[in-house]
Amino acid sequence: MSPVGLVKNFIHRASSRHDKIFILPTRYGLYFIVIIFTLFLISLSYGHSLAFTTTFVFISLVMTSAHFTNYNLAGVTVIAFYVPENVQEGVSCHFRVSLRNTSNKTRFDIQVGIGKKFISDPITLSKGETGQIKVEVKDLTRGEYLLPRLTISSSFPFGLFYAWKYWYEDNIVTVFPALSDKKPNLPRPHPIPNQRGSYRGPEEVGAEEFFGHQNYQEGMPLRAIDWKAYARGKGILLKKFVDESDVFFLFKKDDLLGSEEERISQLASLIEMASAMGLTYALVLDQEKPRYNRGQSFKLGCLKRLALDGVIRKELL
Numbered sequence: 001m002s003p004v005g006l007v008k009n010f011i012h013r014a015s016s017r018h019d020k021i022f023i024l025p026t027r028y029g030l031y032f033i034v035i036i037f038t039l040f041l042i043s044l045s046y047g048h049s050l051a052f053t054t055t056f057v058f059i060s061l062v063m064t065s066a067h068f069t070n071y072n073l074a075g076v077t078v079i080a081f082y083v084p085e086n087v088q089e090g091v092s093c094h095f096r097v098s099l100r101n102t103s104n105k106t107r108f109d110i111q112v113g114i115g116k117k118f119i120s121d122p123i124t125l126s127k128g129e130t131g132q133i134k135v136e137v138k139d140l141t142r143g144e145y146l147l148p149r150l151t152i153s154s155s156f157p158f159g160l161f162y163a164w165k166y167w168y169e170d171n172i173v174t175v176f177p178a179l180s181d182k183k184p185n186l187p188r189p190h191p192i193p194n195q196r197g198s199y200r201g202p203e204e205v206g207a208e209e210f211f212g213h214q215n216y217q218e219g220m221p222l223r224a225i226d227w228k229a230y231a232r233g234k235g236i237l238l239k240k241f242v243d244e245s246d247v248f249f250l251f252k253k254d255d256l257l258g259s260e261e262e263r264i265s266q267l268a269s270l271i272e273m274a275s276a277m278g279l280t281y282a283l284v285l286d287q288e289k290p291r292y293n294r295g296q297s298f299k300l301g302c303l304k305r306l307a308l309d310g311v312i313r314k315e316l317l
Helices: 003-018 027-046 049-073 227-231 260-277 296-308
Strands: 022-025 076-082 093-101 107-114 123-125 130-137 143-154 161-176 209-215 237-242 247-252 281-284
Touching: 022 027, 022 049, 027 049, 049 107, 049 143, 049 161, 076 143, 076 161, 093 107, 093 123, 093 143, 107 130, 123 130, 143 296, 161 296, 247 260, 260 281, 260 296, 281 296
Parallel strands: 247 281
Antiparallel strands: 022 161, 076 093, 093 130, 107 123, 107 143, 143 161, 209 237
16 A cells, blocks of 8 residues: 555544544634744843733633634534435535534534535534534536545634544545537437337327428328428428337437537437437447437436546545
């Protein structure tokens, strides 16, 4: 194991077994320490009683702040961590954390962080109280993220010190690709052979699923004329239908135009569209054999394949 891995493993064991609380001075705490050191030098140089008194007061304030900041975090534990499902690229989501105050005193201004960028608003917990806190996470790109630990922190009461402890919760969140800005058109459906081995074409009229229009030609059935389109001055058009049980749709990345991410977004939009219409479809990303199906679980599986296509698992820093 690498040195970094050994350090992470040591911190994991220390914090998970003993509920270790770590503490460091904040920026304002460092200012106070510099002021105290300056006053101490003045006191030694000039022997001024007011400087000695001020130095003592400042040292007392800093020590008191360090004690109460550390004490304010004791007894706060995580009882549940809820990871959102179906997270989409570019869309903000909320991770919910349930905290419980197991101590006999009120705990003030408790925050929860995921990584270094995503910090919740503070919450105050009374004796024995359980509260839920939300951590907003945004600007995630598609892929799979590892959530190795939560950071529970506080700077109460004076903001001179920052105390924190870790809560390890191994979770993985999958971020689905963003939908395309331009709504793509469904590709031409492929017919499925019937019991006699023949095929029904998508131009056959009278089936169940609307598929578009075609120009009217002599001899075509009048009942299929789209009179609403005719009233709008678009001419005589016939509605084309396909039976959703007799056709399937094949979504292939190689059939689309644009950059890699644009094609991924187009495929995600096609999958959402086909699923909403109850169509049977298959997703082909490489030279793989298509697998046709429909339904919510199949849609989520296809979106996950898109999310992981060409990317590696990342850590939410």
